[in-house]
Amino acid sequence: MxxxxxxxxxxxxxxxxxxxxxxxxxxxxxxxxxxxxxxxxxxxxxxxxxxTGRSAQDxxxxxxxxxxxxxxxxxxxxxxxxxxxxxxxxxxxxxxxxxxxxxxxxxxxxxxxxxxxxxxxxxxxxxxxxxxxxxxxxxxxxxxxxxxxxxxxxxxxxxxxxxxxxxxxxxxxxxxxxxxxxxxxxxxxxxxxxxxxxxxxxxxxxxxxxVLPMHCSCNMDPETKETAVFFGLSGTGKTTLSADPKRMLIGDDEHGWSDHGVFNIEGGxxxxxxxxxxxxxxxxxxxxxxxxxxxxxxxxxxxxxxxxxxxxxxxxxxxxxxxxxIPNAAVPGVGGIPKVVIFLTCDSFGVLPPISQLSKEAAMYQFVTGFTSKVAGTEIGVTEPVPTFSTLFGEPFMPLKAQVYADMLGERIEKYNTKVYLVNTGWVSGPAVDPKTGEKNKRMKLSYTRAMITAALNDAYAKEGVAFEHNDIFNLEVPTSVPGADVPAEIMNPRNLWADKAAYDEQAKKLAKMFQKNFEEKYPDMPENVKNAGPKA
Known part of the structure; x- marks a missing residue:
């Protein structure tokens, strides 16, 4: 034998x-x-x-x-x-x-x-x-x-x-x-x-x-081979949004980014x-x-x-x-240099814009921060939105220091002129659950999110000359419309959708402070230009 x-x-x-x-x-x-x-x-x-899941403490x-x-x-x-x-x-x-x-x-x-x-x-x-x-x-x-x-x-x-x-x-x-x-x-x-x-x-x-390892999904255009990367923690829509029937799926979870392009680490x-x-x-x-x-x-x-x-x-x-x-899988799982990187977050506070374009420094900030949030009522004792910050959108699997991976991402964004967007697939018209009435608000329509991402993949914001507004609290550049799509312009700024504007400001500043506290505690040695690209409470 x-x-x-x-x-x-x-x-x-x-x-x-x-x-x-x-x-x-x-x-x-x-x-x-x-x-x-x-x-x-x-x-x-x-x-x-x-x-029935990973035992992180073991x-x-x-x-x-x-x-x-x-x-x-x-x-x-x-x-x-x-x-x-x-x-x-x-x-x-x-x-x-x-x-x-x-x-x-x-x-x-x-x-x-x-x-x-x-x-x-x-x-x-x-x-x-x-x-x-x-x-x-x-x-x-x-x-x-x-x-x-x-x-x-x-x-x-x-x-x-x-x-x-x-x-x-x-x-x-x-x-x-x-x-x-x-x-x-x-x-x-x-x-x-x-x-x-x-x-x-x-x-x-x-x-x-x-080679930059990434906890992300990845797809590409079947004709041009233009490639996009989707980062996101559980519940943000990473698998759903990357499974586009018009694009080829390179992989749904783990990839590397080399000078040749991206490649799937897995075969399944x-x-x-x-x-x-x-x-x-x-x-x-x-x-x-x-x-x-x-x-x-x-x-x-x-x-x-x-x-x-x-x-x-x-x-x-x-x-x-x-x-x-998967019918439209790319085999072998290789693609080109990413033209677009999408950071997906599910904001149950209801204050982040549905899409924002990030500078290199802001991309590095959001990359190491890895934000999403739990919805009130999902766990015993959780009565309001709870932030989750997972370094690099995959902290349990990243053994090296965060700056190693962040620097590699920043270098690639600059070298290849890759555009980066932060997309909120969660709530924008109020928190997931109203703390006063207990009523549930609606999550961002999937069709709207798909339209915003499609515009990003097609570089339509630049090609159509869409104007951007600066969000002072979160230090983000927000497009004022989605070209070629039936997406209401008012939803691009969540503050427009809150009946109580003061409540929005209070909630937004509260979340911004959470970002700042997390960053100061976990990444005290990150460069000042990266730190300054984050929210301003």
Whole structure:
């Protein structure tokens, strides 16, 4: 039996070792092993148990002299000793002895100059199917010549840490040793931990190759190849707005920006399923078919039909599938130099303009700030909008210091004359929920947002000579109209839509102060010209 060097890792006497099995065989194996069930479309459905999302507090980076000065240590990037890492790794390898082992050898980075080879070692056939969907799948020739991987990841959700003995916070641990090129994941069956660990690794590697890694979606014009990048945290519309039937989807989540252009780090997509409706997101809806892995979606036990509105198992229900399952996907996932960068935010305070054009310095400010906000009533005790600031629109996956990534973005904006816009997909006529009456206001119409973004992609604001007004509080340049679209001019300035102008001013200044406080606390060493490009309370 070929073991593909598992002994070197300390995994001995495996019951069986499978490498790069097909989706059909992996699905069959998962069903035989009781890991999941089929839904009516043929997709494999699993339950991930206790962990239905990423466990951010259980993520660690091995602190060694070679990486110590590069990492942005703190609450997100938590250090762990090499000794503790090796001790847990040894226990995981011992746990895997005598078990079936599933290996997937694949790549991250569609640009051959930046490609990294990853060997993923799984305890579960279903998780091996997932990562086969999400990474770039090698051809038969590439697999035959694969050789040694650049990084190895071991995922054993069945092994539980003992916090008192292992020094972890819980039974789960997600640990990366950048120097040893090794990743271990245990205690959690949520497959997103595997995907994001690969992304976190690429985010460490790529800047050293003068490539900007980005937590974003990306699409391009099928004829001109003009490319656009969409940054945004969960709920801002990143996936929805980048899935434009008139443009080709390069990828929905993770990309690199090199001197050649942009490229997808992945070979698949990982989309939310909650409240999924065919009419609203047909591409995702029809991608849930044989070969896809679905997590925590409730299935009718007899008909095997899904109920995407049922959040009993998880609000964060997900599906992973190859990017080829999307009809207008660009394969391989490469595009040109971005002509437009879109920062998406969902402002439940209701005060940010629906679209603003950013200078290089303002773009760097908004990039490191990574703002969106929670809606009142979404969590117990949340009675008013709550700001969320996630550095670089992906703080949990960015191991280096924020200025490293921000400087790279600024350099590219200047070098390629890339235009950057901040788009508010949230509320503009008042807060999401009126604090006095409890009434819900309406979110910005999706059709209006699409029209504003289309104008940005076509450079229509400049070509049509649209006038801009300066928003003094948020220090933003706001177009006064949307050329070629039936978008009411009055909505371009949210203050126009508030019945109580004084209430708008108070709410806007309140949010501006939150921006300032966050920036001063987290980025005291950022250049003054970047700091001055932010809101002015």
């Amino acid at each position: 070929e073991t593909y060097g598992l002994e070197k890792l300390g995994i001995l006497n495996a019951k069986a070792v499978y490498r790069n099995l097909t989706p059909a065989v992996l699905t069959e194996k998962a069903l035989q092993r009781g890991e999941g069930e089929l839904m009516d479309t043929g997709a494999l459905v699993v339950k991930t148990g206790k962990y 993520k660690f980076i091995v602190d060694t002299p070679a990486v110590h000065d590069k990492i942005a240590w703190g609450k997100v990037n938590v250090p762990v000793s090499r000794e503790k890492f090796n001790a847990i790794k040894a226990k995981i390898c011992a746990y895997l002895q005598g078990r079936e082992i599933f290996i997937f050898d694949g790549m991250a980075g569609a640009d051959p100059a930046c490609t990294q080879k990853f060997r993923i070692i799984n305890e579960l056939a279903s998780q091996n199917l997932f990562i086969r969907d999400l990474l770039i799948r090698p051809t038969d020739e590439e697999l035959a010549a694969f050789g040694d991987p650049d990084y190895t990841l071991i995922a054993a959700p069945g092994f539980k840490c003992d916090p008192e003995i292992d020094g972890t916070r819980s039974e789960a641990a997600i640990m990366i040793d950048y120097e040893a090129h090794m990743i271990i994941i245990c205690g959690s069956q949520y497959a997103g931990e595997i995907k994001k660990s690969v992304f976190s690794t690429m985010n460490f590697i790529l800047p050293q190759q003068d 997509c990982y989309a939310k399923c909650i409240d999924l409706v065919e009419e609203e997101q047909p591409e995702i809806y029809h991608a849930i078919r044989f070969g896809a892995l679905v997590e925590n979606v409730v299935i009718d036990p007899e008909k095997r039909t899904p109920d995407y509105s049922d959040s009993t198992l998880a609000v964060n229900s997900r599906v992973g599938y190859p990017v080829e399952f």
